[in-house]
């Protein structure tokens with residue numbers, strides 16, 4: 532059962548200012564930077580990538596990044612059932628599924644998260 536605070540009434544992608552805006556059923560509004568969303572991609576590949584980076588930083592070793600940096604441009608988006616949204620990023624990546632409940636918990640506004648948005652927890 533979905534709470535009104537994780538049910539979106541309206542979802543808009545504003546490419547000009549690189550924001551995803553969600554108006555929630557309880558009246559709250561959230562605005563997510565697309566860069567941040569891209570950096571939080573919850574797919575298995577990106578999660579492993581982030582984990583590897585954390586371990587490298589912890590061990591003090593560095594790896595040359597030879598690949599193109601991930602693109603935070605959005606070329607498309609679609610709802611996954613009623614519970615999540617999936618984005619098509621400009622670099623062709625499209626496997627990350629962002630549950631609305633997780634997005635709401637990571638709302639970057641000062642009311643929801645005065646200390647800044649926590650990492651997106653997708654499961």
Ligand SMILES: [Zn+2]
Pocket residue numbers: 572573574575576577578624626627
């Ligand atoms: Zn990903």
Ligand SMILES: [Zn+2]
Pocket residue numbers: 559560561638639640641642643644
């Ligand atoms: Zn908020």
